[in-house]
Amino acid sequence: MKRLLSAMIIILLAVTAGVTARQQPGKQRPSGQTTARKDAPGSITGRVLADGGNPVAGASVMAIPASLSINPTAMATLMRPASTDDDGRFQLNDLPQGAYTLYVMTPGFVISQDAIENRYLRPGDSTTVQMIKGGVITGKVTGPQGEPVVGARVQATRIRDIENRLVKAGFSSLSFISLAIYDLDWKTDDRGIYRIYGLEPGVYRVAAGGRKALPSTPGAYDKDAPTYYPSSTADTASEVVLRPGEEATGIDIRYRAGAGRSVSGSVTGPPAFLQGGVTVMLTHSLGGSLAGATFVLPGTPSKGFVFDAVGEGDYFLTAYAGSASPPNEIATSQSRRVTVRGADVTGANLALSPLGVVTGHVVIEPAQGADLKEKCKDQTQSRLDEVVVRARPVAGSKPEKDAVSLIDMLLSSVPGDKGEVTLRHAGAGHHHIEIDLPASIWYVRAITLPGATSSAPKHDAGRNGINLKAGGRLEGLVITLAEGAASLGGKIVSAKEGASLPSRLRVHMVPAEKEAAEDALRYAETIAKVDSSFEFRNLPPGRYWAVVRAVPDEESPEDPPQPLAWDAGGRAGLRFEGEAINTVVELKSCQRLADLTIRYSPAVTSPTKRRAQ
Numbered sequence: 001m002k003r004l005l006s007a008m009i010i011i012l013l014a015v016t017a018g019v020t021a022r023q024q025p026g027k028q029r030p031s032g033q034t035t036a037r038k039d040a041p042g043s044i045t046g047r048v049l050a051d052g053g054n055p056v057a058g059a060s061v062m063a064i065p066a067s068l069s070i071n072p073t074a075m076a077t078l079m080r081p082a083s084t085d086d087d088g089r090f091q092l093n094d095l096p097q098g099a100y101t102l103y104v105m106t107p108g109f110v111i112s113q114d115a116i117e118n119r120y121l122r123p124g125d126s127t128t129v130q131m132i133k134g135g136v137i138t139g140k141v142t143g144p145q146g147e148p149v150v151g152a153r154v155q156a157t158r159i160r161d162i163e164n165r166l167v168k169a170g171f172s173s174l175s176f177i178s179l180a181i182y183d184l185d186w187k188t189d190d191r192g193i194y195r196i197y198g199l200e201p202g203v204y205r206v207a208a209g210g211r212k213a214l215p216s217t218p219g220a221y222d223k224d225a226p227t228y229y230p231s232s233t234a235d236t237a238s239e240v241v242l243r244p245g246e247e248a249t250g251i252d253i254r255y256r257a258g259a260g261r262s263v264s265g266s267v268t269g270p271p272a273f274l275q276g277g278v279t280v281m282l283t284h285s286l287g288g289s290l291a292g293a294t295f296v297l298p299g300t301p302s303k304g305f306v307f308d309a310v311g312e313g314d315y316f317l318t319a320y321a322g323s324a325s326p327p328n329e330i331a332t333s334q335s336r337r338v339t340v341r342g343a344d345v346t347g348a349n350l351a352l353s354p355l356g357v358v359t360g361h362v363v364i365e366p367a368q369g370a371d372l373k374e375k376c377k378d379q380t381q382s383r384l385d386e387v388v389v390r391a392r393p394v395a396g397s398k399p400e401k402d403a404v405s406l407i408d409m410l411l412s413s414v415p416g417d418k419g420e421v422t423l424r425h426a427g428a429g430h431h432h433i434e435i436d437l438p439a440s441i442w443y444v445r446a447i448t449l450p451g452a453t454s455s456a457p458k459h460d461a462g463r464n465g466i467n468l469k470a471g472g473r474l475e476g477l478v479i480t481l482a483e484g485a486a487s488l489g490g491k492i493v494s495a496k497e498g499a500s501l502p503s504r505l506r507v508h509m510v511p512a513e514k515e516a517a518e519d520a521l522r523y524a525e526t527i528a529k530v531d532s533s534f535e536f537r538n539l540p541p542g543r544y545w546a547v548v549r550a551v552p553d554e555e556s557p558e559d560p561p562q563p564l565a566w567d568a569g570g571r572a573g574l575r576f577e578g579e580a581i582n583t584v585v586e587l588k589s590c591q592r593l594a595d596l597t598i599r600y601s602p603a604v605t606s607p608t609k610r611r612a613q
Contacts, residue, residue, distance in 0.1 A: 041094045042123025048088045048104055050131050051245075055088025059106035059131075063092050066099040066120060066388045066412045095123050098414055099388045099436070102127065110134045110200045120436050122386045134198035135242040139229070139251035141192045141208045148192025149255045152208045152221050155186065155196075159287035162201040162243060165556040167287045185212070187219075204240045205229070208253045210260060211309050213290040225260030225311040229253050234284070234313035260309035263338055263345040265317065267296060267303040269352025273321040273331040274298075280305045280350070285314035285337065312340045319350040330355050330425050331471075356468035358391060358423040360477025362415045365445065367483040367589070376483060376590040382440035384415040389479065391423045394430040394465060395562050421479070428470040432566050433461055435479065437538045441590055443485035444521050445540065450476040463520040465566065482540075484589035489535040490596030492528055492548055501600060504551035507534045508564070509585075510578040512543040517575055523565030527551065541589045545578025548600045 044063060048056040062081040082090045084106075099120040104111060109131040121127055137156050141149040158167055188194045188208070196206075210226035211219065228237035231254035240248050267278045275298060282292040292307045316335040323329040333350035362384060367376050390412045415421045423433075433447050447462035459466075466474060488509070494501055504527065511522040522542065528534045555561060564570030583598055 041096055044092045044095060044100065044102070044121050044123060044125055044127070046090055046102075046127040046129060048084050048090065048106070048129045048131060050109060051133060055084070055086065056106055056109060056131055057084055057086045057088060059084040059088070059090070059104055059109070061090045061092060061102065061104050061129075063095060063100035063102055063121070065096075066101065067385075067414045068412075097123055097383060098385050099438075102129065104129045104131065106131070108134055108198045110198060120388050122382075122438055133245040135201060135245060136195060136197045136247040137199060137204065137206055137240055137242065137251050138193070138195040138247065138249055139206070139253065141188050141194065141253045141255050143255050143257075148190070149188055149208065149221075150190050150192060151219070152188045152192075152194075152255065153186065153210065153212065153219055154188060154194040154206065154208045154253075155226075156199060156204045156206045156240070157284065157287060157289045158200060158202040158204050159239070159284075159289075160203040161556055161558065162203075162241075163553065163556075164203065165554060167202065167556075167558065199242055201242055201244045201246075204242055205234060205237045206240055206251055206253065207234070207237070207311070208255055209257075210311060211292075213292050221257075223259055223309050224257055225309060227253055227256045228311075231256055234286075234311055260311055261340045261344050262306055262308045263310050263315070263317070263340065263348060264304065264306040265346070265348030265350060267305065267319045267321075267333070267350045267352060269319075269321065269331055269333075270323075270354065272323045273329075273352050273354070274303060276322055278303060278305075278319050278321040278352070280317065280319045282307050282310070283316045283318070283335075285316055288316075291315060310340055310345075312342070314339050317348055317350060319352055321352055323354075329357070332427070353428070354471030355424070356426040356428065356470070356472045356474070358426060358466065358468070358474045358477055360421055360449075360475070360479065362387060362389070362419040362421055362479045362481060364419075364442070365480060365482040367441070372484060372589050375588075376441050382438040382442065384417075384419055386438040387415055387442075387481070388436040389413050389415070389421050389423060390434045390436075391426040391431040391466070392434050392562070393427060394432060394566065421477070423477075426468050428468055428472070430465055430467055432465040432562070433477070433479070437481070437485075439537055441483045441485050442481040443538045443540045444479065445482040446478070446480040446521070448478050448480075449474065463518060484541055485538045486541050486587035486589065486591045487535070487537045487593070488539060488585065488587065488596060489533070489594040490598060492532040492534065492598050492600050495599040495601040501532055502550040504528070504557075505532065505600065506549050506551050507536075507598065508547040508549070508574055508578075509536060509539065510545040510547055510574045512545050512578065512584060516542065517571065518568075520565040520571065523563070523571065523574065525563055525565075527557075527560075539587060541587050541591070543584065543586045545575075545581065546583040546585060546596070546598045547574055547578045547581065548598055550602070 048059045050056050060081045060083060082092045084090045099122055102121055112130045112132045141152050143149055160166055186194055186196050206229040207226035209221040209224040211222040228234055229251055230238055240251055242248050263282065277298050278296040280294050280296060283289065284291050294305050294307065296303050296305050315338050317338055318335045319333040321331050331352040331354045333352050336348060336350060338345050338348055411425055413421055413423050435444050449459040449461050449466065451457050451459060468474065492501065492505055507526055507528055509524040511519060516522045522540055524536055524539060526534055526536060564574055585596060587593065
C-alpha cells in the first residue's frame with residue numbers, strides 16, 4: 001500500500017509542487033474551486049470476494065475522489081484505507097460527500113474485469129468487488145558460469161492481455177494494481193531463485209537487474225542494464241504467457257552484467273511552470289509500463305534531467321509540471337520517442353505546453369406538472385457534488401496516446417455548491433463531455449456552449465463535442481440535467497434456440513423517434529455482464545430500439561472505445577440496425593423496467609419486427 005501511495009504522490013507531484021507551496025495563508029480562494037461542504041461525512045461499504053464467492057480477508061481498500069483536479073488536498077482520503085474483515089466486508093468512513101473510485105489490493109489476488117459494479121460510488125453506496133487468484137512467475141537467475149546471482153531485482157512487465165491485446169498505457173484501476181506489483185521489491189534469494197506472485201493474466205517480459213522505476217534503497221545491480229528472459233535485451237526477449245491463477249515455472253535468466261545506457265535532455269516551457277520543478281517520466285513504448293521517474297528541482301541549470309542504467313529498447317519521455325500562478329494548472333510535453341541502441345541518448349528536449357480549462361455550470365430542470373411530480377416523488381434525490389463531469393479526448397486527437405498518461409486520473413471534476421464546474425488539464429484537441437450521474441431521477445438533457453456571436457445559435461457540445469487549443473480556455477459550458485429519468489434492466493438470450501452467445505456483448509439503446517436521430521444524448525450503451533444481464537440508469541424518457549452487438553475480439557476491456565453516438569456514421573448505423581430488428585421499448589418518466597428480454601442475432605438479415613418481451 002505504501003509503495004502504491006508513493007507512486008500516486010509522484011503522479012500528483014507536478015500538480016502540487018507548484019501550487020501548495022506558494023499559496024499564502026489567508027489568500028482568497030481561486031475562482032472556480034468549490035467551497036467546503038457542510039454536510040456530515042459518509043461511508044462506502046462493501047464486500048471483496050474471490051473465486052467461488054469466498055471472502056477475501058485483509059484486503060486494502062481505498063477511495064479515490066473524483067474532485068482531485070480542483071482539490072488536490074482530497075488526496076488525504078488515500079491515507080485512510082480500510083481493511084476487509086474475515087467475511088470480506090469493509091467500511092470506508094468519514095468520506096466527504098462526493099463521488100469516488102474504489103481501488104482494492106491484496107497479496108496474491110488481482111481485480112477481475114467485472115471487479116466493481118459501478119465506476120463511481122458515493123457515500124451511502126454498497127458494492128461487491130470480485131477478485132481472482134493472481135498468477136506466478138518463478139525461475140532462477142545465474143551468472144555466466146551457472147553460479148547463482150543473489151539479491152538481484154526481478155520484474156515482470158505485462159505487455160498484452162491474455163487475448164493478446166496491447167495493454168493500455170495509463171492509470172486505470174487495473175494498471176494501478178500493476179504498478180503496485182511492479183514496484184514491489186522482488187529479489188533473488190541465496191540460491192538465485194525468484195518468485196513473483198499476484199500477477200494479472202497476460203503476456204509478460206521478465207527481467208533481472210537494473211534499478212527500480214520509483215525511488216528506493218540502492219541495490220547491487222542498479223547500474224546494470226536489465227537482462228531479459230532468457231538472456232537478452234527487451235527487443236529480443238522471450239515472452240511468458242500467464243493464464244488466470246497459473247504458475248509459470250522454469251523462467252530462468254542467464255544474467256549478462258553490463259552497464260546500462262543513459263538518456264538525458266532538458267525541459268523548456270513557460271516560466272510559471274518551471275519555478276516549482278518538473279516531473280519527467282520514462283516509459284516503455286510497448287505496454288507503457290514505467291521505466292523511471294525523476295524530478296527536476298527548482299534551480300537546476302538548464303532544467304536538465306538524466307536517466308541512467310537504461311536498457312536497450314524503445315521508450316517515451318514525457319514531462320509534467322504544475323503552475324505557481326494560476327494555481328492548479330498543469331503543463332505537459334508531447335511524449336517524445338527515444339531509441340536506445342548501443343549508445344547514450346542525449347539532447348532529448350521536452351517543451352511544456354499548458355493544458356486547457358473548461359468552465360461552466362450544471363443546472364437542474366425540475367419535473368413539471370403535478371402528474372410527473374407524483375410519479376417521481378419516491379425517487380432518490382441526489383446532490384450536485386455527486387455528479388462527475390469529464391472531458392474525454394476523442395480517438396485520434398491525443399498525440400501522446402502511445403505513452404503513459406499521468407493526468408487521466410485528473411480529468412474528472414464535480415460541480416460546486418452553486419453548480420459551477422471547472423474541467424482542468426484537458427489537452428489540445430477534440431473532446432466530448434462525459435457525465436456520470438448518481439442513481440437518481442436526473443438525466444442529461446443538453447450540453448451547450450455559447451455561439452460564435454451573440455446572435456448565433458448555441459453550440460451543441462453534446463453531439464459535436466468541444467475543441468481546445470494548447471492552454472486554451474472555454475467558458476460558458478452549460479450542462480442541463482432534467483428530472484424524470486427512467487431505468488432499464490434485463491437479459492440477453494439467443495434468437496436461435498440452443499445457440500450460445502458471444503463471450504462479450506454490448507447493448508445499445510437507440511432513440512426510435514425520427515426527430516431524435518441526431519440527439520447524441522438520447523443514445524446509451526453498456527457492456528452486458530457475464531450472465532448476459534444488463535442495466536441502464538438515467539435514461540431520458542422516450543421510445544427506443546434495443547440493439548445488441550458482439551464486442552470485437554480485439555477490443556480490450558482496459559481501453560474501451562468511444563461511444564458510437566459520438567459519430568454521425570455510428571448513429572446512422574445504429575438506427576439502421578434498430579429499425580431493421582425493431583425490438584422496441586418505450587420508457588415513461590421515472591419508470592423502472594427490470595425484466596426486458598432482448599434476443600440476439602449475429603447479423604441483421606431482414607427487418608423482421610420483434611417486440612421486447
